[in-house]
Amino acid sequence: xxxxxxxxxxxxxxxxxxxxVLLATGLTLIFGILKIVNFxxxxxxxxxxxxxxxxxxxxxxxxxxxxxxxALLVGLMGLAAYRLAFRAILGTTKxxxxxxxxxxxxxxxxxxxxxxxxxxxxAVQLSSPFAGEGISLMGGLTLTYDLILVIVTSWLTLAxxxxxxxxxxxxxxxxxxxxxxxGAMLCGINVGALGGASFFVGVALAxxxxxxxxxxxxxxxxxxxxxxxxxxxxxxxxGLGNVGGAAIGGLLLALAENFVSATLGPAWKDAAAxxxxxxxxxxxxxxxxxxxx
Amino acid sequence: MRSRQPLLRSGLLLLLLLLxxxxxxxxxxxxxLSLALQMAIYSFSWMLLAYSGQVxxxxxxxxxxxxxxxxxxxxxxxxxxxxxxxxxxxxxLFGLAVGYLGARLREWFLGMYTFGLSVIAxxxxxxxxxxxxTNGAQGLFPPSLLPSxxxxxxSVWFYYLLSASMACACYALVQLLLRSGLGLIxxxxxxxxxxxxxxxxxxxxxxxxxFGLSGYLAxxxxxxxxxxFIRYLDPGIFSLENSVWPLLFSVxxxxxxxxxxxxxxxxxxxxxxxxxxxxxxxxxxxxxGGILAAVIITSPQGLYALLLREISGMRAEKGGKLGxxxxx
Numbered sequence: 001x002x003x004x005x006x007x008x009x010x011x012x013x014x015x016x017x018x019x020x021v022l023l024a025t026g027l028t029l030i031f032g033i034l035k036i037v038n039f040x041x042x043x044x045x046x047x048x049x050x051x052x053x054x055x056x057x058x059x060x061x062x063x064x065x066x067x068x069x070x071a072l073l074v075g076l077m078g079l080a081a082y083r084l085a086f087r088a089i090l091g092t093t094k095x096x097x098x099x100x101x102x103x104x105x106x107x108x109x110x111x112x113x114x115x116x117x118x119x120x121x122x123a124v125q126l127s128s129p130f131a132g133e134g135i136s137l138m139g140g141l142t143l144t145y146d147l148i149l150v151i152v153t154s155w156l157t158l159a160x161x162x163x164x165x166x167x168x169x170x171x172x173x174x175x176x177x178x179x180x181x182x183g184a185m186l187c188g189i190n191v192g193a194l195g196g197a198s199f200f201v202g203v204a205l206a207x208x209x210x211x212x213x214x215x216x217x218x219x220x221x222x223x224x225x226x227x228x229x230x231x232x233x234x235x236x237x238x239g240l241g242n243v244g245g246a247a248i249g250g251l252l253l254a255l256a257e258n259f260v261s262a263t264l265g266p267a268w269k270d271a272a273a274x275x276x277x278x279x280x281x282x283x284x285x286x287x288x289x290x291x292x293x
Numbered sequence: 294m295r296s297r298q299p300l301l302r303s304g305l306l307l308l309l310l311l312l313x314x315x316x317x318x319x320x321x322x323x324x325x326l327s328l329a330l331q332m333a334i335y336s337f338s339w340m341l342l343a344y345s346g347q348v349x350x351x352x353x354x355x356x357x358x359x360x361x362x363x364x365x366x367x368x369x370x371x372x373x374x375x376x377x378x379x380x381x382x383x384x385x386l387f388g389l390a391v392g393y394l395g396a397r398l399r400e401w402f403l404g405m406y407t408f409g410l411s412v413i414a415x416x417x418x419x420x421x422x423x424x425x426x427t428n429g430a431q432g433l434f435p436p437s438l439l440p441s442x443x444x445x446x447x448s449v450w451f452y453y454l455l456s457a458s459m460a461c462a463c464y465a466l467v468q469l470l471l472r473s474g475l476g477l478i479x480x481x482x483x484x485x486x487x488x489x490x491x492x493x494x495x496x497x498x499x500x501x502x503x504f505g506l507s508g509y510l511a512x513x514x515x516x517x518x519x520x521x522f523i524r525y526l527d528p529g530i531f532s533l534e535n536s537v538w539p540l541l542f543s544v545x546x547x548x549x550x551x552x553x554x555x556x557x558x559x560x561x562x563x564x565x566x567x568x569x570x571x572x573x574x575x576x577x578x579x580x581x582g583g584i585l586a587a588v589i590i591t592s593p594q595g596l597y598a599l600l601l602r603e604i605s606g607m608r609a610e611k612g613g614k615l616g617x618x619x620x621x
Contacts, residue, residue, distance in 0.1 A: 037401040037404075037405070039350075039404070039405075039408070085586050085590065088590045089589060089590055089593075092593070093593075094400040094401070095343070095348060095400075096589050096593055098348055098350070098400065098401060098404050099540070099544055099585065099589050100585075100586055100589055100590075102350065102537065102540065102582075102585070103582045103583070103585040103586035103589070104582070104586070105533070105582075106537060106578050106579065106581060106582030106585070107579050107582035107583060107586075109533075109578075110574075110575040110576065110577075110578040110579045110582070111575070111579050113575045114573065114575035114576050114579065117575070225412060225533060226412055226416075229405070229408060229409045229412050229413075232405040232408075232409065233405075233409065236402055236405065236406075264422075265420065265421060265422065267416050267417060267419060267420030267421065267422065268417075268420065268422070270412075270413060270416045271413050271416060271417055274409050274410075274413045277406075277409070278394060
């Protein structure tokens with residue numbers, strides 16, 4: 001394979017990998033605390049992209065400026081969903097929790113679509129101030145500032161998250177809670193409040209990923225679903241609750257699918273994750289890193 | 294409380310359904326009712342799987358595979374009616390394969406896995422590599438079950454007859470299954486898999502089996518729809534919306550009862566049809582999402598359970614004693 005194409009693939013794999021990692025980390029965080037898988041993660045992500053778009057049009061903010069605001073708003077949406085829907089059925093049956101998250105997908109995706117489709121008609125991209133600009137490399141390649149910024153923002157956010165989880169008192173309580181709920185309660189940890197906090201942060205990560213996604217590629221109300229499926233595939237592959245595993249898995253998956261896309265065609269790019277998952281399930285039903293799923 | 298005559302119940306239902314065309318002259322109403330009955334078949338398929346404790350969030354996968362299988366058979370090899378019945382065998386086979394591969398997955402993970410299946414099936418059906426089979430986004434045109442010379446209202450009457458008899462056959466099948474030893478086994482797997490296997494039940498075997506059966510019925514519903522009213526088949530059949538309807542109807546109707554999916558589909562499909570016309574498809578789904586969440590939070594056992602409770606409450610009042618025969 002051509003060295004230039006190889007380099008391009010590597011860059012794109014890093015970009016999409018970073019977004020997968022954000023999504024999967026959010027899922028893992030929520031699962032660790034509440035034992036819920038937030039199926040609507042992809043929908044919250046698109047909500048983030050849409051909010052940045054609307055903020056950009058209304059206030060003239062560029063997407064990097066509206067990024068924190070839209071992530072915060074999406075996080076609040078998540079918190080509302082948790083308070084209104086999830087908390088009422090938490091701990092009844094798994095099936096109820098699954099069905100509530102399906103209801104959430106229906107509500108968010110279609111509420112977005114009912115605004116988006118008549119207004120924009122087709123997929124839109126957020127207008128970045130650096131559109132088209134970048135560092136010129138050998139062989140006529142350009143590494144756009146947007147790609148660099150997206151990668152840097154994702155990993156800075158993740159670094160901040162890890163610092164919060166491993167250096168703060170709240171992070172300590174969160175980790176304790178994900179290990180043993182009863183034990184954590186006995187130590188005086190406020191389980192209810194932390195459940196809300198983990199949902200807020202996990203969903204806000206998705207909102208952040210949404211804005212970043214919208215900066216580098218056009219999106220529509222349905223583009224979140226496939227990305228969320230891939231994030232699920234990653235956490236099945238690497239084991240749930242394993243935040244470091246999500247990072248490695250996200251990058252590996254992005255690499256694999258970008259190479260499949262270059263060799264077999266773009267449609268198979270989306271199937272790659274899934275075929276990989278099926279093979280792993282058939283061969284190693286407990287996930288690559290050996291945790292029970 | 295529970296009658297012991299599943300065949301009688303479904304026979305009565307069929308009789309009732311067959312009487313309707315004598316009173317309802319509107320072709321549109323009959324068409325809506327037929328589509329609701331097809332949805333009932335599809336919901337039965339989802340509910341049978343859920344009865345064994347397995348949640349499918351990508352049921353459109355099986356529906357689509359069955360519809361594509363039947364259509365391709367009808368276009369290449371067989372007359373339409375045999376293809377309608379043989380085509381869903383493909384989705385049954387896929388069901389067995391998915392059940393086998395997913396047999397170690399539980400709850401969330403099985404949900405994700407099936408959800409992913411339908412998403413991937415849609416992208417693959419659109420891809421260039423498979424367009425020789427699926428004709429990509431242009432789609433296929435399933436043949437008619439009837440000679441094309443027939444006028445529309447006669448065809449609708451025939452389609453209604455076919456949908457009603459198939460739905461009643463499924464209703465009988467589900468009732469018999471739920472009352473049989475197999476139904477007990479499935480119920481035990483649903484309640485506690487570990488306890489079930491400690492009693493010597495081969496959990497994996499039954500879970501795979503249910504995936505096969507559920508796959509067949511979903512494929513049948515898909516093929517029936519495409520051979521009657523929606524004579525057009527494109528990868529849109531794998532959409533999330535299509536996966537969600539049987540779940541909505543079964544859950545709202547009551548997924549632990551054979552009557553639940555039937556009740557849910559017959560009551561709610563016309564509502565969804567009306568809402569789609571009145572406020573558009575997107576807002577209709579927002580509405581149904583809200584209703585689903587509300588049903589799960591307030592009465593997760595569904596409408597049929599509420600109905601049973603009402604009836605037993607009334608009986609108890611009449612007899613002057615407390616509801617002894619209360620349907621759970």
